[in-house]
Amino acid sequence: MTIVRLQDAGKQFGDRWVIRNVGFHVTAGDRWGIVGRNGAGKTTLFRMITGEEEPTEGEVWRHPGIRFTHLHQNRGEESTVTVHEAALEPFAHLVAMEARLHAEGEQLAHVDHDSPAGHRLMASYDRHAEEFRRRGGYEMRARADAALEGLGFPPGDWEKAIRSLSGGELGRLRLAQTLLAEPDVLLLDEPTNHLDLRSTAWLEEYLRGYPGTVMVVSHDRVFLERMADHILHLEEGTAYAYSGGFESFLEQREMRRELQQKQFERQQEHIARTEAFIQKFIAGTRTKQAKSRRTLLSRLERVDGVKGEGRSMAVSFGSTARSGGTVMRVDGVQCAVGSRSLFAPFSAEVVREERIAIVGPNGCGKSTLMRALAGAAHPTHGSVATGAGVRVAYYRQEFTHLDPKKKVREEVSLASPKLTTTELRTHLGRFLFSGDEQEALIAGLSGGEQARVALAKITLERANLLLLDEPTNHLDLESREVLEEAIQGYGGTVILISHDRAFLSGTATRVWSWSDGRWEDYPGGFDDWMAWSTRRPPAASPAPAPAARPADGRQAARPSQPAAPAISKNEQRRRERELERAEARIHELEARITAVEDSLGDPALYAPGADPAAAKALTAERDALQAELAQTYAAWEKLGEELARV
Numbered sequence: 020m021t022i023v024r025l026q027d028a029g030k031q032f033g034d035r036w037v038i039r040n041v042g043f044h045v046t047a048g049d050r051w052g053i054v055g056r057n058g059a060g061k062t063t064l065f066r067m068i069t070g071e072e073e074p075t076e077g078e079v080w081r082h083p084g085i086r087f088t089h090l091h092q093n094r095g096e097e098s099t100v101t102v103h104e105a106a107l108e109p110f111a112h113l114v115a116m117e118a119r120l121h122a123e124g125e126q127l128a129h130v131d132h133d134s135p136a137g138h139r140l141m142a143s144y145d146r147h148a149e150e151f152r153r154r155g156g157y158e159m160r161a162r163a164d165a166a167l168e169g170l171g172f173p174p175g176d177w178e179k180a181i182r183s184l185s186g187g188e189l190g191r192l193r194l195a196q197t198l199l200a201e202p203d204v205l206l207l208d209e210p211t212n213h214l215d216l217r218s219t220a221w222l223e224e225y226l227r228g229y230p231g232t233v234m235v236v237s238h239d240r241v242f243l244e245r246m247a248d249h250i251l252h253l254e255e256g257t258a259y260a261y262s263g264g265f266e267s268f269l270e271q272r273e274m275r276r277e278l279q280q281k282q283f284e285r286q287q288e289h290i291a292r293t294e295a296f297i298q299k300f301i302a303g304t305r306t307k308q309a310k311s312r313r314t315l316l317s318r319l320e321r322v323d324g325v326k327g328e329g330r331s332m333a334v335s336f337g338s339t340a341r342s343g344g345t346v347m348r349v350d351g352v353q354c355a356v357g358s359r360s361l362f363a364p365f366s367a368e369v370v371r372e373e374r375i376a377i378v379g380p381n382g383c384g385k386s387t388l389m390r391a392l393a394g395a396a397h398p399t400h401g402s403v404a405t406g407a408g409v410r411v412a413y414y415r416q417e418f419t420h421l422d423p424k425k426k427v428r429e430e431v432s433l434a435s436p437k438l439t440t441t442e443l444r445t446h447l448g449r450f451l452f453s454g455d456e457q458e459a460l461i462a463g464l465s466g467g468e469q470a471r472v473a474l475a476k477i478t479l480e481r482a483n484l485l486l487l488d489e490p491t492n493h494l495d496l497e498s499r500e501v502l503e504e505a506i507q508g509y510g511g512t513v514i515l516i517s518h519d520r521a522f523l524s525g526t527a528t529r530v531w532s533w534s535d536g537r538w539e540d541y542p543g544g545f546d547d548w549m550a551w552s553t554r555r556p557p558a559a560s561p562a563p564a565p566a567a568r569p570a571d572g573r574q575a576a577r578p579s580q581p582a583a584p585a586i587s588k589n590e591q592r593r594r595e596r597e598l599e600r601a602e603a604r605i606h607e608l609e610a611r612i613t614a615v616e617d618s619l620g621d622p623a624l625y626a627p628g629a630d631p632a633a634a635k636a637l638t639a640e641r642d643a644l645q646a647e648l649a650q651t652y653a654a655w656e657k658l659g660e661e662l663a664r665v
Contacts, residue, residue: 020047022085022204022232023068028077030063036256037063041077043251043260045204050226051234052243052265055253057467057495061236064251064258065206068234086202102184103177105192106163109200113156120147124639127632141635148639157646166195169221171214171381187213187381198225205229208236212492215380215518238496240265240521255323283324290316331497333449334474334505338483343407344371346484346512347392351401354387361387363537364401374506375514376523376545379533385516386416386488388538392514393486405484412482416489416516418469423462427452427472430461434479450475466493474502483511491519520545594658601655608648615641 021044029039038060045051053061066072067079069087107114123144130137151157167177170191181192190213197207205226211219223245226233237243243250243265250261250268259275261268293316300309347369354361361384369375377385390396392403393413405411413420421430432443447457450471461472470493477485485506491499503525506513517523523545530541530548541548619637 020082021045022047022082024078024080025067025074026078026080028067028074028079030060030067030072031075036075038253039076039257041258043258045232045234047203047232049232049234050246050248051232051251052247052249052268053234053236053251053253054238054243054265054268054496055258056497057465057493059253060256061253062208064253065208065234065236068204069206085204087204088197088200088202088206099180099182101178101180102167102172102192103163105181106167106177106195106199107159109196110159110163113151113154113159116147116151116154117156120144120151120639123147124636127635130632132630132632141632144635148642152642152646157643158650161650163195163199166199169218169225170195171218191218191381194222198229201229202231204232204234206234209238210235211237211239211242211518213381216378216520217380219518219520238491238494238499239519240496241519279322280324283322286319286322290319332451332471332474332501334478334501336478336485336505336509336511337481338509338511339410339481340408340483341510342371342409342483342512345369345406346371346373346409347406348404349392349401350404352388352391352398352403353400354384354391354396355399356387360399360536362533365531365538366401367531367538367540369512369514371512372510373512374526374528375531376527376529377514377516377531378523378545378548383533385533389413389486389488389514389516409484410480410482411484411486412477412480414473414477414485414487414490416492418473421461421469421472421476423460425461426458427461427464428457430472431476431479434476438479446479447475467495467498470494471498485509485511485513485515487513487515487517489516489518491517491522520549598655598658601651601658604651605648605655608644608651612641612644612648615644 023045025041025043028041030037041064053064055061063072067074068081070079070081073079123140126140127137127144130140132138132141155162164174168174172188172191172195181189184192194207194210197205210222214222219239219242223242226235226246233246235243235246245264247264248262250263250265252259252261252268252272259272261271263271293312297309297313297316300306301313303309345368349365349367349369351364351366353364365388377388379385387396391398393411394403395413428443428447431447432438438446444457447453452471452475459468461469464472470490474490490502494502499519499522503522506515506526513526515526527545527548529543530545532539532541532548532552541551543551615637619634619641
């Protein structure tokens with residue numbers, strides 16, 4: 020069933036067309052990935068689909084009654100609502116029903132059950148209890164809990180006031196609320212931006228099983244390939260729809276472009292021949308034919324040549340001099356927030372030309388470790404020492420190293436004050452800043468523009484050690500690919516943090532991964548680490564230390580994929596304990612359900628003069644116990660399957 024259809028739709032603001040001639044339809048259950056450069060019109064398209072913006076031309080049809088994503092607004096900093104309370108907001112109607120049931124239960128304990136008022140109250144309670152069960156009231160808290168955990172909120176954070184959350188945490192909370200609302204059409208704009216690898220994998224699974232339709236704007240290539248069955252690509256001021264995942268889209272796009280270019284070239288040849296005929300015979304014996312062809316040519320619908328997608332950034336990381344073979348020594352480094360240690364003491368040696376990826380869940384201390392490596396913060400224990408000839412450049416994900424009061428030109432010039440005005444303007448042009456854009460204040464730039472400023476600045480520092488904290492955030496697909504190629508061609512050393520799996524696959528030669536409060540040093544690329552981390556047997560030791568490298572800095576041969584546990588011993592024991600607790604709880608629930616059903620089967624419960632509220636209370640208790648039993652069984656089965664695979 021078609022639920023959304025766009026036909027020749029376009030949107031104009033002032034004298035500028037953001038997007039035109041858009042035509043495609045969305046079928047119930049589709050999974051759409053929406054891609055395109057920053058500023059291509061993705062947000063405008065979303066707003067036209069939902070009806071927040073009406074098209075300037077064309078038509079947008081929506082199936083009557085279709086519910087779209089409800090976007091939750093940012094709360095004020097003074098809000099005392101907790102994370103868990105906010106997660107339950109999509110179930111506001113069920114929370115209200117639950118409160119009403121509790122209130123009616125309290126009233127039943129103090130009312131004459133044989134009176135008309137008592138009969139009405141019991142009938143109301145029965146009706147509301149059945150409606151609460153039918154609408155999923157007994158499952159709402161379990162669903163909210165699963166979404167919070169899946170998106171990186173451990174139970175210890177659920178009672179936090181949301182006013183204490185960071186911007187990334189608020190983004191994840193709003194995502195949880197949107198998912199739990201379960202609209203018919205779920206529209207998400209860059210949902211993986213604030214997610215770690217585990218949460219991204221959870222979101223992929225969630226969206227694959229989502230009961231409605233999904234439309235997602237994303238620059239995460241792996242996420243799009245695993246989630247989408249359709250791709251909508253915004254380019255050349257319009258949109259092209261493709262069936263299949265991201266890799267299929269790339270192939271189809273190339274075929275479409277080749278076909279379009281051939282059609283354009285054939286048409287240009289036809290136009291040239293026709294114009295030559297007209298010019299030759301317009302004043303001669305075949306004037307009538309020439310005029311006829313001129314009329315036909317004026318009515319010809321022109322085919323455009325392939326314009327491509329405009330300019331891309333031109334990123335190149337140069338360095339002033341080659342560093343020594345040993346670039347950095349990390350000796351027993353430990354960092355803390357307040358009195359809480361983020362991770363156990365960590366030691367490692369970084370050698371020239373390595374590409375090290377730091378990976379781990381949100382909050383484990385990745386950025387804190389990076390600040391310690393950069394010398395921007397002191398570790399609580401241990402030391403960091405750079406080798407001979409090492410020059411460091413540090414890219415901060417929050418852009419705190421950019422002065423919001425400075426202009427783009429002024430900020431970037433700080434990295435190389437000796438550049439002439441012409442050289443500086445040319446350099447900024449490589450990062451897509453031209454004309455008046457170079458005079459814009461940093462404070463007024465978007466996240467993507469600030470990212471380009473930071474990259475333009477760091478490439479002028481001529482460092483031979485790059486510390487990059489989430490450099491792919493705010494960058495579109497094409498810019499990420501350009502950055503990836505620049506790192507691959509860089510002659511220095513790189514330590515980076517990113518959640519973009521395709522980017523990490525294309526750059527990392529070594530991985531520092533967080534596990535159970537400590538950093539493990541894996542001596543292979545990101546893909547090898549991913550395979551190793553999911554397949555290692557439980558009895559194996561942590562990842563081996565990196566292989567030695569020759570003094571000239573060339574990479575020594577990496578060992579074959581090591582055997583190591585799929586989960587740590589501590590994690591295995593934790594799951595075994597959870598399995599035992601689930602089994603014990605199942606026995607308790609089954610015993611209690613049997614006892615309640617025996618009580619409900621007692622004729623004395625319904626004898627004249629018996630308290631009718633007792634039967635109602637027992638029925639409600641049985642329903643709640645059965646709902647909990649179903650959830651506990653599901654958790655028990657999942658744990659059993661996980662442990663069976665170990």
